[in-house]
Amino acid sequence: ADSVKIGFVSTFSGPTAVIGNDMRNSFELALDHLGRKIDGKPVEVIYEDDQQKPDVGKQKTEKLVQSDKVDFIVGYIWSNVLLASLKTAVDSKTFLISANAGPSQLAGELCSPYVFSTSWQNDQTPQAVGTYMNQKGVKSVFLIGPNYAAGKDMLAGVKSTFKGQVVGEEYTVWPSQLDFSAELTKAKNSKAESIFVFYPGAAGVQFLNQYAQAGIKQQIPLYTAFTIDELSLPLQKDNALGVPGAQQWVNDLPNEENKKFVADYRKKYPGLRPTFYGAQSYDAANLINSAVVAVKGDLTKKDAMKAEMEKVNFKSVRGPFKYGNNHIPIQNFYLQDVVKDAEGQLSLKTVATIVKDDQDRFHDKCPMK
Amino acid sequence: MYLVVEQLLNGLQFGLLLFLLAAGLTLVFGIMDFVNLAHGSLYMMGAYFAATFVAWTGSFVLGALMALGATLLLGIVLEYVALRHLYGRDHLDQVLATFGLILFFNDAVRLIWGPAGLALPLPAWLTVPVQIIPGVYYPAYRLMIIVVALAVAAMLYLVVMRTRIGMLIRAGASNREMIGALGINIKLLFTLVFGLGAALAGLAGLMQAPILTVQIGMGENILILAFVIIVIGGIGSIRGAFMAAIFVGIIDTMGRAFLPDLLRKVLSGAAASTAAPALSSMLIYLLMAIILVLRPEGLFPAAKR
Amino acid sequence: MAETKMTETLLAVDGIETCYGLSQVLFGLSLKIKSGEMVALMGRNGMGKTTTIRSIMGLTPARSGAIRFAGEAVRGLPSYKIAKLGIGLVPEGRQIFPNLTVRENLVAASGNRFSASDPWTIDKIHALFPRLAERTNNMGVTLSGGEQQMLAIGRALMTNPKLLILDEATEGLAPLIRDEIWSCLSMLKERGQSVLVIDKNVGNLARIADRHYIIERGRTVWSGTSEELIAEPDLQHKYLGI
Amino acid sequence: MPDPLLRVDNLVRRFGGITATDNLSMEVVPGELHAIIGPNGAGKTTLISQLTGQVMPNSGTIRFAGRDVTNLPSYKRSRLGLARSFQITSLLKDFSAIDNVALAAQAHDGHSFRFWGSARKERHLREAARAALERVGLGTRADIVVSQLSHGEQRELELAVALATRPQLLLLDEPMAGLGVTESTRMVALLKELRKEVTIVLVEHDMEAVFALADRITVLVYGRVIACDVPDAIRKHDEVKRAYLGEQHAVTRHG
Amino acid sequence: MRKLNVSNAVAALMCAALMLLPLYSAVTGNIFILTLFTRIVIFALAAASLNLIMGYGGMMSFGHAAYLGIGGYAVGILAAEGIGSGFIQWPVALAVSALFALLIGALSLRTRGVYFIMITLAFAQMAYYIASALSRYGGDDGLTVYKRSDFAGLINLSDRNQFYYLCLACLFGGLYLIWRIVNSRFGLVVQGVRSNEQRMQAIGFHANRYRLVCFVISGTICGLAGALLANNTDFVSPAVMYWTRSGDLMVMVILGGMGSLFGPVIGAIVYLLLEELLSQFTEYSGLILGPVLLLIVLFARGGIMGLLGRMRRG
């Protein structure tokens, strides 16, 4: 082939299009940084909208594989969309790089030589939060999360590392619950020392609003995973100030690649800030680049490309990481906090490293050794 | 005990929140008999308008008023251009047409305001918790929602059930041809009522924006809830919608608050922890199904057509 | 009202043609009503009587021809404008509002648009139909057939129209009430009310109506006064089957 | 007198504060044409609806052909041979006239859980339907969709549908209403013929027809039977004159 | 059916095109179009089943996607438990769908009109939440079907063409069945009940019994579509049961033309194709698709089939 074809499946319509857009922006930026060429060949990217529906995502993946005959497929925000699409990619031996979704199956029994992740396994982030709460000496926690797979994974993740007492655990209706006052009242009355929540996207905005308005913010501190990011922060505003979370990437990580990524992103997309979704997509582009360069553009050498990717032979914006046997990163997790930055705007800041070289707990189940 | 009272209060205020949502729909669907799926879109537009105008003017009240006017106007335009041709038609035609409007509005909003959503912060005077009885604080803004919802309920009831206009709307909904033959300009009347329904949707949107979110698609799940309320209450009955909203609000809140503990007492730990969330997720639907099986025309059936 | 001269034309229908979709029902039908006159429309089932009235009211607009009411060309106007000019309709099949109470049915569209000196009020309707007074807070849908018919008549009267149109208004009424309606109509006529009436009771019509039109397949085939009608039994036999 | 075909005992039906049927008892014997008259709102339609099962009584019993049918749903009563026409026309508006009638015939021709053959091609159903239409004078209008029939034609169709169920007892709720003079005359003639085949209960405000047809007349006022007798006696009945007939019909005589 | 008018011509053309599609795909090497149409055909079958109760029976089910899920889960769960034979999976899928329809129908048919819409929605949502709680089978992450149904070598579902023709055969079979039903005694009764229930009761039909049977037939056909969909996607998840999916099915039916045999098929093709094509051109497909739907309602009574039906007369 005289060009490198990449399919990019993400959500570009509906309320969560904002995530898809950020992923695409970052991916485009990465291509810019690569001179829009990989190993001298032009890059062609085909973006497909999965509408956040598994069967649509699967169909788009099939289109990319069968009709566009792409060499790589990147993207996937949602676990269920990824799981629905996985078989198509694997059966056709097309490399698939998950730039966000990290269901446990992917790390365990469904791991595949052709599948890599530039994000994490779902449980890793809340595990880091749990660890951090131990470090802070928190004695008890009240857990609140949405009632769907990721929500349950998140709460399970915290519980697996948190050593204090879990005094309560509430699941709310996903995605339609509007009002969290019942749960907040329970949390307040549970006498727990802290509250942990996982509410991605709009629900996170909503939860923080109600948490602050109910006056609980002054009483019980909140710990979060995937609830505050650069997309939700402009809507959460002061409600998010001082609410900690954990992440494998924060915009102010002090490595050179990251500085360049963040600065150029803000230059290219005025008014926007990159997010961890973007960082993962940016890394995905560079991962692809490293593989293609290693085989000198001969995209038929799948084994060689796989071997090269396993080596992580590129500079990630999150700093150095390794791949586990299951192609999930072994990486650091950082504590992030919301502060007012130099420009007086709210932004996320790295406070500390919570865990170093963390590996997911499902890699044993992966048949690849 | 204290906890129960507080949860009851939560339930009550959630119920009133739901009524605010359902109010405009009661008017347009319950009384005018027009299935307007785009009600959720008007709700969304209300919130977006409010967020925009509040940011422009810097005043919450002024921005909210402008947003109300804007949704009223939008509703009237929508009715005038398209929807008025669908009154006599099958409900399902209305479903398809207004479904199209949902698609349109979602993408229009994304085009105009971007996919990220907007923030509608509260003015400081509405953020302070108010002491309602000694020792019990309540968010000021939630009190305001309660007041507005009650006012809307009263206004709707008076207008629809106690005035000539209300009679004409109800008459027009059951037999447009005949009301016209009695010398009433039902088209104009319906346009205005539809506009009012839109404004109520907008009102719900802008009132809820500060505690919920301003997001694309924010109206869709809420729309279902509003339909649930109206159906449980009995289509066409404002009193029914009001009671149903409070009923659902309380049951849902109490269910979420106490069901898990209750189940834990009955079932084993593992079974309870999977059953409880599933059950409380279904609660509203379960409630509706039970009510409709027992009372196929809702709790307060309006007179049969 | 009593002063209105019988010479003035209130309604003039001139050669109208009306279709339901593709099937034409009226073929150049004409008729005329003067102020204060009571005119009857006769014809067998399905000949187009109701369609004539629907065309006048703009409910099924006529495709061609002319309709003038109270000096205005009304063909093509929306029905509410025509009604506002002063036509009160008791439609075929009652068509009361099922989801309104009896009282609401009466007052919803009521009014005294032409400031009649002695307008119809709810009390007068109750006096005319005591049965309605007993049912005043019942929903329209729960009324018996005859009660609904009374309600439909009362509703039309409450608009205090210049021209009252009755399409089979005595259908389903008990004989006593029916007699009541006929005497009410004579009384109205005395007061100068113009009336267009469709009914199958030719005897009563001949007694109180001034003129008659017979419709056959969408055309007026005969018109004349009551005396002429009675004088020509052939006519009744040929067109009405008596 | 033979055993009654229909026997109603102490029937009561209330609507809120209104007692539409007030402790009503009556009998219909086989072969008679039994008219029910009474002022508007007297409860005639409500009675018919209770007999055929659209409305359930609060108390009392209804026996039909020796069987207690008080609690049977309407479709089962229809199978036993009770048929009615509706005062306020109730037809399948988007079906053709003949389909309306053929369905009625089908209902009484074995079960309808037949999923395969085309029902419109079943000759005997179509022919039965056509015959019923001819009888009421709608033979030429068979293929017209009901909503396009005139009011009077729909009234005639009501009867055809009831006939097609081949009932033992036919309950007619104002079959004359909405018919023109010609059609009324034709209807009277038809009923005269029908009464030879089937027992009929006739609710009607057209007194000429009632007195011309009825064997017995029951008079209802406010849900109660105030008289039940042969036509001549009813005509002279003072209370009936006062409550219902007025003077005109009391004096005029027919045939 | 013999009348040669525009709508029949279009329907015939459409069937022919669907039959020849694999040929086209083979000649042009465009595999994807086959994949795309396999999905469309499956949804067309689901929409056709909905049309049976909605268009002919007057029962507006807003929970029809539940059967897609139930059929799918029957296949998925059996596969996960090691039972790969289609001879077991498919009958189970149909039986479970029928049973569910029987249960839901018996309860829902007490209500009418919008109440019916909402109660069917309620049951479908409950099915959705129950499936989401099945953590053994993936919860709401869904369940991967590793191996398609095995028909003992009679037909290979993993072969694109064979699978497509199987789906098409199911669609045509379903349509033929519906056509026969609609014109049968049973079908006339069901349509009569839609038109005037009181009248049908009065002439001797137990309305709800007919409705219920119709509801079950429809649910079963939709369950078949669900089994096909699970094989096509190699995956089932609660998302197929979410109310928006039921809404999509309704839209397909109304768009194509309720109460016309081929309406839902046209509806499914137009709706899904438009969605796919528009998404190639623009990210704001709703700005076009939305008004198109509105215009179709405003100017084409009875959906696309209604429009075609009137074309002759101009």
Ligand SMILES: Nc1ncnc2c1ncn2[C@@H]1O[C@H](COP(=O)(O)OP(=O)(O)OP(=O)(O)O)[C@@H](O)[C@H]1O
């Ligand atoms: N909505 C309609 N669509 C099509 N044809 C119709 C419609 N309404 C009436 N017709 C036809 O028009 C003709 C005239 O009907 P119309 O109702 O005017 O008759 P009519 O003289 O009032 O009869 P009746 O005494 O039975 O009420 C009839 O042949 C009827 O079949």
Ligand SMILES: Nc1ncnc2c1ncn2[C@@H]1O[C@H](COP(=O)(O)OP(=O)(O)OP(=O)(O)O)[C@@H](O)[C@H]1O
């Ligand atoms: N569903 C109902 N709810 C309340 N009242 C009802 C209902 N049905 C009937 N009624 C009342 O019961 C009384 C009897 O009604 P019914 O229809 O039996 O009278 P009818 O004798 O048939 O009169 P008509 O001669 O006018 O047809 C009426 O006063 C009516 O208002």
Ligand SMILES: [Mg+2]
């Ligand atoms: Mg007529």
Ligand SMILES: [Mg+2]
């Ligand atoms: Mg009656």
